[in-house]
Amino acid sequence: MMFPDLTGDLKTRMPDLKGKLEANAPTAPLSWFRTGGPAQVLFTPADADDLSYFLKHLDPAIPVLVVGLGSNLLIRDGGWEGVIVRLAKGFSDIAVESGHRVRAGAGAADVKVARTAAEAGIAGLSFLRGIPGTIGGALRMNGGAYGGETKDVLVEAMGVTRSGEEVRFTNVEMGFTYRHSSVPDDVIFTEALFEGCPGDPAEILSEMNAITEARSSTQPVNTRTGGSTFKNPPGRKAWELVDAAGCRGLRRGDAQVSEMHCNFLINHGSASAADIEGLGEEVRRRVLETSGVQLEWEIKRVGLT
Numbered sequence: 224m225m226f227p228d229l230t231g232d233l234k235t236r237m238p239d240l241k242g243k244l245e246a247n248a249p250t251a252p253l254s255w256f257r258t259g260g261p262a263q264v265l266f267t268p269a270d271a272d273d274l275s276y277f278l279k280h281l282d283p284a285i286p287v288l289v290v291g292l293g294s295n296l297l298i299r300d301g302g303w304e305g306v307i308v309r310l311a312k313g314f315s316d317i318a319v320e321s322g323h324r325v326r327a328g329a330g331a332a333d334v335k336v337a338r339t340a341a342e343a344g345i346a347g348l349s350f351l352r353g354i355p356g357t358i359g360g361a362l363r364m365n366g367g368a369y370g371g372e373t374k375d376v377l378v379e380a381m382g383v384t385r386s387g388e389e390v391r392f393t394n395v396e397m398g399f400t401y402r403h404s405s406v407p408d409d410v411i412f413t414e415a416l417f418e419g420c421p422g423d424p425a426e427i428l429s430e431m432n433a434i435t436e437a438r439s440s441t442q443p444v445n446t447r448t449g450g451s452t453f454k455n456p457p458g459r460k461a462w463e464l465v466d467a468a469g470c471r472g473l474r475r476g477d478a479q480v481s482e483m484h485c486n487f488l489i490n491h492g493s494a495s496a497a498d499i500e501g502l503g504e505e506v507r508r509r510v511l512e513t514s515g516v517q518l519e520w521e522i523k524r525v526g527l528t
Contacts, residue, residue: 224302224527226263229285233264237280241269242313250302250526253309254293255355257447258496260302260526270313271383271413278411279387281306287385288525289411291330291357295364295450299496301527310359314413319343323419324378329359329412333366336417341431346422347376352431353438355450359412364521365399369434374399378416385409402454402521443481447490452503453518462486464516468509475502488522500524 228246248265251257268274281287286305290296314330317339325345327336336358337351350371354361361373362380380392390410398405406412438444453461462485465471471485477494480502481487488499507518 224260226261226302226304229264233281237277240277241273242277243267248307250298250307253290253307254296254298254449255447256293256297256449256490256494256496256499258300258490258494258499259298260300260496262303262307264306265309266306267309267311268313271381271389273313274308274411274413275383275387275389277308277387278383278385283385287409287411289359291359292332292355294356295360295522297449297496297499297522297524299500299524299526299528303526308411310357310411310413314359319345320416323421325417325419326414327358327417328414329357329362329382331358332356333358333361337431338428340417340419341422341427342424344422344424344427345419346427347371347419348417349427349430349434352434355444358415362397362412362415363404363406364402365397365404367402369437372399376417376419378418380406380412380416381414382406382410382412442484443487443489446481446487447492448481448487449499449522451486451521452488453486453507454521456516456518459516460486461518464510464514464518465506468506468513470506470509473502473506475499475505478502480506496526497528 230244230246245265247261250259250262289308310330314328317327317331323345325340333351333354337348340348350369353368354366365373377394455461465485470480472482473480476498477491478498479489481489510518
């Protein structure tokens with residue numbers, strides 16, 4: 224599918240724009256699944272001010288989707304009709320501040336934030352090593368792993384609304400629950416401030432190495448996957464329900480339920496987004512049939528079929 228090219232009009236409306244605009248850009252490189260149709264417009268802002276300027280001058284009727292590393296994202300085969308905002312280099316800065324604090328851009332990889340904290344002797348952020356995404360995603364989903372969650376260490380988060388207004392949220396104002404924040408969906412996070420506690424760098428790095436080893440031995444980390452597919456139901460583990468439903472190794476074309484960890488879906492090379500989503504829906508159907516539990520998707524699925 225090819226969408227009408229909006230980039231010429233956008234450039235005319237926004238003469239001071241510093242970021243990059245691309246029409247009908249491929250989205251497969253943006254997602255760890257390596258699937259998906261084109262983005263009508265792909266915008267890579269230079270920084271937070273550039274993002275604010277863009278949103279202030281963008282037609283409010285045009286849908287906007289923000290993407291970081293794309294580790295928890297499935298873009299459907301019909302692509303995204305509207306604008307995809309990709310937070311890249313201009314949002315990846317990480318800085319250590321006094322009071323055992325770390326400030327990080329929303330496009331910074333979670334693992335890099337964890338390592339920066341560790342090297343500075345700041346404990347409490349090592350769990351970020353187990354989350355294969357960016358700070359923006361961790362804020363949106365209250366990302367957590369290995370005993371820690373974003374809500375445990377966040378001081379405040381900064382963002383930009385759909386109208387381009389810069390906003391700030393305290394930890395309480397984020398409204399964190401399990402794998403969710405209550406911040407309006409149209410807010411694009413730009414930066415976060417975290418606070419840990421004093422720790423020994425060697426001990427913290429050792430803890431991070433243990434997380435790395437645990438992930439490598441239990442999860443298909445070097446495959447085309449989207450991370451955990453389904454949220455854990457209250458008091459249950461999604462992977463156990465999937466396994467009990469006989470779905471370990473289940474395939475649809477080149478899409479497969481991982482045999483190593485069956486809460487992961489894998490693209491073995493040529494699976495379409497429809498193959499992956501269809502497989503996930505079949506898993507949900509079988510789990511409901513065998514256990515009575517309706518699994519909820521943790522992976523964000525967007526775009527046209």
